Amino acid sequence: MPIFIDRRLNPKDKSLGNRQRFLRRVRTELKRNIQEQIRAGKIADADGEHVVSVPANETSEPNFRVAKDSGHRQYVLPGNKHFSAGDRMPKPGQGGGAGSAPGSQSSEDDFRFVLSREEVLDLFFEDLELPDMVKLNLQEILAFKPRRAGFSVSGSPTNISVARTMRNSHGRRIALRRPKREELEAILRELASLDSGRTDPETRQRIAALREELDRLERRRRVIAFVDPVDIRFNRFDPQPLPNAKAVMFCLMDVSGSMGEREKDLAKRFFVLLHLFLKRRYDRTDIVFIRHTHEAKEVDEETFFYSTQSGGTVVSTALEEMQRIITQRYPSREWNIYAAQASDGDNLATDSDRCLSLMDGEIMRLCQYFAYVEIIDERESEIFGSTDNGTSLWRAYRTVRDRWPNFDMSRIAKAADIYPVFRQLFTKQPALQRD
Structure with a gap:
C-alpha cells in the first residue's frame, strides 16, 4: 500500500492544516457573510480577497470539563505562601477570575478572518452546477494525455x-x-x-x-x-485523463434602446457572476458572447461588457445567431450546450412568436439548459412578482417553460436579486428528463 507524504512548505506565517480545519468549522457562517457582502456590494467584488467577521463564540475550541454536580472527588493541591488550608477560591469567571462584569470594559465581539480569492469563490459557488452536464455518446470514451511524472529505471x-x-x-x-x-x-x-x-x-x-x-x-x-x-x-510519463464533457455557454444580452443604464448594469452584473462561476468551476468551457439590438452579433468579452451600442429591439436575431454558431462550431453530439439570456422583455409581439417558434423548433432540443432573466423596474416587482402576467416575450417564454423541463426563467428588479436568482437557476438538481 503506497504512503503519500506531503512535504510542501506552508506559506509564511500560516498553517494550512489549521486553516482548513477552521474553515470547515465556520463554513456556514463564512458562506452567509460572503453572500451578504456581495449581495450588498458589487458582483465583481467576488473575484478577490474578503475580510470576514466571525462571531467570537464560533472560534472557541471544544474542550472537556469536569461535571461539578456529579461524582465524589478529593483533590490534593500544593500549598503556597498566598493560600492556607480552608481558604475559599472563586470559580473562574467570578470576582477576580477570567471574566468581568457586563459593561465593565470594552471587548471585541467578532473575529476578523481574511479569505483568499480561491476560498471566496469556492464558498460563493458551492452547491451550484451546470445542469445535465453529460453526453451519452461520450460516456464510454476516455481520452488521455501524457504528463511528466519524474524518472524511472526502465522505459523506451x-x-x-x-x-x-x-x-x-x-x-x-x-x-x-x-x-x-x-x-x-x-x-x-x-x-x-x-x-x-x-x-x-x-x-x-x-x-x-x-x-x-x-x-x-x-x-x-x-x-x-x-x-x-x-x-x-x-x-516517465503518466497518462492524465482528459474531461470528456465539453461545454459551451451562450450569453445573450439585449442592448437595445429600451434597455436603460440601470437595466444594462443589472444584466452585466448577472453575466459577470456567470462568468466567474464558469471560470472557477469548469476548466473546459467555451463562452460565446452575443449582443443584440435589431441585429445580433458575436463579440468578445471586452465589447460585451463595455460597448455602448444601442438601437431597436428584435430578440429573435440573437437566437438565430446562436443557432448559426452551434451549427458551425458546436455540434450537439459533441458539446453540452447552455444558454443564458437577459432582456427587459420589450419586443414586438410578432417577433416574440418568432422566438417561441425558434425555441420549440430546434434550440431547446440542442440545449442542455436555457436560462432567461428579465430585468424589470422595482415598481413592477410587486405587480409581476406573484403573477405570470408580463411582456409578450415573457409570455412566449412561459410557454417554452411549460413544454421544456430544461428551461427556466426569473425576474430581477434590483441588485440584491441577482445572487438569489442565480442560485435558483444554477443550483444542483437531478438530471433533467427530456422527451
Whole structure:
C-alpha cells in the first residue's frame, strides 16, 4: 500500500492544516457573510480577497470539563505562601477570575478572518452546477494525455534522460574513485621522459613502479564503467485523463434602446457572476458572447461588457445567431450546450412568436439548459412578482417553460436579486428528463 507524504512548505506565517480545519468549522457562517457582502456590494467584488467577521463564540475550541454536580472527588493541591488550608477560591469567571462584569470594559465581539480569492469563490459557488452536464455518446470514451511524472529505471530508449543519466554516472564514478584520464596521461608523460636512455637502477625501478600503477589504473577504469546500466534513467510519463464533457455557454444580452443604464448594469452584473462561476468551476468551457439590438452579433468579452451600442429591439436575431454558431462550431453530439439570456422583455409581439417558434423548433432540443432573466423596474416587482402576467416575450417564454423541463426563467428588479436568482437557476438538481 503506497504512503503519500506531503512535504510542501506552508506559506509564511500560516498553517494550512489549521486553516482548513477552521474553515470547515465556520463554513456556514463564512458562506452567509460572503453572500451578504456581495449581495450588498458589487458582483465583481467576488473575484478577490474578503475580510470576514466571525462571531467570537464560533472560534472557541471544544474542550472537556469536569461535571461539578456529579461524582465524589478529593483533590490534593500544593500549598503556597498566598493560600492556607480552608481558604475559599472563586470559580473562574467570578470576582477576580477570567471574566468581568457586563459593561465593565470594552471587548471585541467578532473575529476578523481574511479569505483568499480561491476560498471566496469556492464558498460563493458551492452547491451550484451546470445542469445535465453529460453526453451519452461520450460516456464510454476516455481520452488521455501524457504528463511528466519524474524518472524511472526502465522505459523506451527514446525517453532516456541524458542529463539525469550523466548526473548519476558522475556521482557513481566519484564515489567509486574511478581514475581520471588526466591521471593516466600524467603517468604516460613521466614514462616518456624516463625512457630517454637512462639505465640506472633507480630509473628502472621508477619505470617499473609507474607501469604497474598505470596497469592498475587502466584495469580499474575498465571495471568501473563510464556509464553503467544502474545510472540510466528514463523520463516517465503518466497518462492524465482528459474531461470528456465539453461545454459551451451562450450569453445573450439585449442592448437595445429600451434597455436603460440601470437595466444594462443589472444584466452585466448577472453575466459577470456567470462568468466567474464558469471560470472557477469548469476548466473546459467555451463562452460565446452575443449582443443584440435589431441585429445580433458575436463579440468578445471586452465589447460585451463595455460597448455602448444601442438601437431597436428584435430578440429573435440573437437566437438565430446562436443557432448559426452551434451549427458551425458546436455540434450537439459533441458539446453540452447552455444558454443564458437577459432582456427587459420589450419586443414586438410578432417577433416574440418568432422566438417561441425558434425555441420549440430546434434550440431547446440542442440545449442542455436555457436560462432567461428579465430585468424589470422595482415598481413592477410587486405587480409581476406573484403573477405570470408580463411582456409578450415573457409570455412566449412561459410557454417554452411549460413544454421544456430544461428551461427556466426569473425576474430581477434590483441588485440584491441577482445572487438569489442565480442560485435558483444554477443550483444542483437531478438530471433533467427530456422527451
